Amino acid sequence: MSDAEILAGQLSQLSDGELAAVVAVASHGRAGLAALHAVAQSIAATSGSHVSDVIDVTPDTPFPESYPESETPGPSVQVGDGPVTPVTPIPPAGIPSGTEIGGYTTAGVPTFESVRDKVEQRYGTSQGMGELDRQTPAGRSVDEQWDARRKAARDRLDQIRKSMHDNDSE
Numbered sequence: 001m002s003d004a005e006i007l008a009g010q011l012s013q014l015s016d017g018e019l020a021a022v023v024a025v026a027s028h029g030r031a032g033l034a035a036l037h038a039v040a041q042s043i044a045a046t047s048g049s050h051v052s053d054v055i056d057v058t059p060d061t062p063f064p065e066s067y068p069e070s071e072t073p074g075p076s077v078q079v080g081d082g083p084v085t086p087v088t089p090i091p092p093a094g095i096p097s098g099t100e101i102g103g104y105t106t107a108g109v110p111t112f113e114s115v116r117d118k119v120e121q122r123y124g125t126s127q128g129m130g131e132l133d134r135q136t137p138a139g140r141s142v143d144e145q146w147d148a149r150r151k152a153a154r155d156r157l158d159q160i161r162k163s164m165h166d167n168d169s170e
Contacts, residue, residue: 017047 011019020043027037103114133139 015047017044020044020047 011022014022020040024037024040024044027033027040030037103111103117105111134143
């Protein structure tokens with residue numbers, strides 16, 4: 001008999017609520033089993049079993065119901081007892097400390113000049129890309145196709161006009 005068959009036999013002996021509690025604990029934190037976890041918690045809650053949010057994997061692992069307040073480290077324990085760093089950064093010496101640094105105001109809003117510069121740069125880049133595209137063989141063939149279609153359209157329009165004048169003279 002395999003381990004899976006033994007486990008299945010043991011699980012089949014549990015009540016519905018107990019089995020739902022086991023499934024809820026086993027599926028906790030697994031994204032692919034989120035729906036199963038929610039259903040198992042719902043069944044366990046309605047059947048009177050308690051499903052803990054804390055996963056207790058082995059029965060012999062001691063796990064307190066809650067941690068005492070004294071065991072929760074505070075920020076001073078993590079960073080030491082030194083001075084508190086100010087929230088507002090102070091620029092080092094030699095860097096301008098005006099209202100606009102790097103194209104942004106102190107509130108983080110881009111300035112008009114920085115936005116205009118970005119737009120002009122993107123426009124220049126697009127113009128350059130168009131010129132480069134026309135210099136490639138593929139770009140030249142597209143231009144040639146466009147010219148051929150324009151010439152064909154002009155010729156067809158001339159034919160239509162000529163046929164209309166011929167019909168008027170009859």
